[in-house]
Amino acid sequence: GEDVEQSLFLSVREGDSSVINCTYTDSSSTYLYWYKQEPGAGLQLLTYIFSNMDMKQDQRLTVLLNKKDKHLSLRIADTQTGDSAIYFCAESPQGNTGKLIFGQGTTLQVKP
Amino acid sequence: EPEVTQTPSHQVTQMGQEVILRCVPISNHLYFYWYRQILGQKVEFLVSFYNNEISEKSEIFDDQFSVERPDGSNFTLKIRSTKLEDSAMYFCASTGLLQSNEQFFGPGTRLTVL
Numbered sequence: 109g110e111d112v113e114q115s116l117f118l119s120v121r122e123g124d125s126s127v128i129n130c131t132y133t134d135s136s137s138t139y140l141y142w143y144k145q146e147p148g149a150g151l152q153l154l155t156y157i158f159s160n161m162d163m164k165q166d167q168r169l170t171v172l173l174n175k176k177d178k179h180l181s182l183r184i185a186d187t188q189t190g191d192s193a194i195y196f197c198a199e200s201p202q203g204n205t206g207k208l209i210f211g212q213g214t215t216l217q218v219k220p
Numbered sequence: 221e222p223e224v225t226q227t228p229s230h231q232v233t234q235m236g237q238e239v240i241l242r243c244v245p246i247s248n249h250l251y252f253y254w255y256r257q258i259l260g261q262k263v264e265f266l267v268s269f270y271n272n273e274i275s276e277k278s279e280i281f282d283d284q285f286s287v288e289r290p291d292g293s294n295f296t297l298k299i300r301s302t303k304l305e306d307s308a309m310y311f312c313a314s315t316g317l318l319q320s321n322e323q324f325f326g327p328g329t330r331l332t333v334l
Contacts, residue, residue, distance in 0.1 A: 139321055150224075150311060151263065151325040158320075196263060200321045205268040205275035206251050208313075208323060212262045 130197030243312030
């Protein structure tokens with residue numbers, strides 16, 4: 109089946125690194141995504157990784173993919189108060205119409 | 221930078237009434253989606269649309285729901301007879317490339333059914 113799980117809450121201090129974890133079930137997923145949702149706003153695509161990659165770095169963001177364990181993580185370096193938001197992991201199962209399956213979201217709280 | 225827009229931002233309706241939620245996807249995109257997010261819950265897929273027809277729909281998308289692309293720019297979601305449990309945030313999304321599937325989301329319409 110298609111399911112994505114995330115921990116619900118993470119609190120860090122400003123300047124620290126944040127690591128948000130996600131597990132997914134569909135091994136056919138070709139791409140995996142991280143979205144950010146700020147209060148009252150829509151979903152903003154942060155980054156995504158192709159399933160044949162182990163790592164992708166984009167400025168302060170590092171995505172790690174362990175395909176064997178179906179585990180995805182998002183590391184935010186030098187976390188700022190502006191990074192406070194809900195972060196959603198999503199998979200796009202292969203062979204379908206592009207629907208995204210989302211996790212329940214991890215609320216990141218950044219304390220000054 | 222092109223963006224997906226949605227109107228209205230907030231819709232309040234009485235149970236049993238019909239509502240139409242509107243979206244304008246990014247202009248050169250070909251694949252369109254509706255998702256919903258009940259307060260405090262996951263973002264859930266409702267329907268995907270390509271080439272003027274539904275390509276996939278979820279169990280949530282029953283006979284009360286329909287989608288339409290009435291012209292070259294708008295993409296609408298209609299709920300024929302709203303129920304209390306339809307209260308949610310509804311997001312429209314679009315993508316130009318199904319392979320990488322970078323979906324761009326609108327800001328959402330908050331639907332409140334009384």
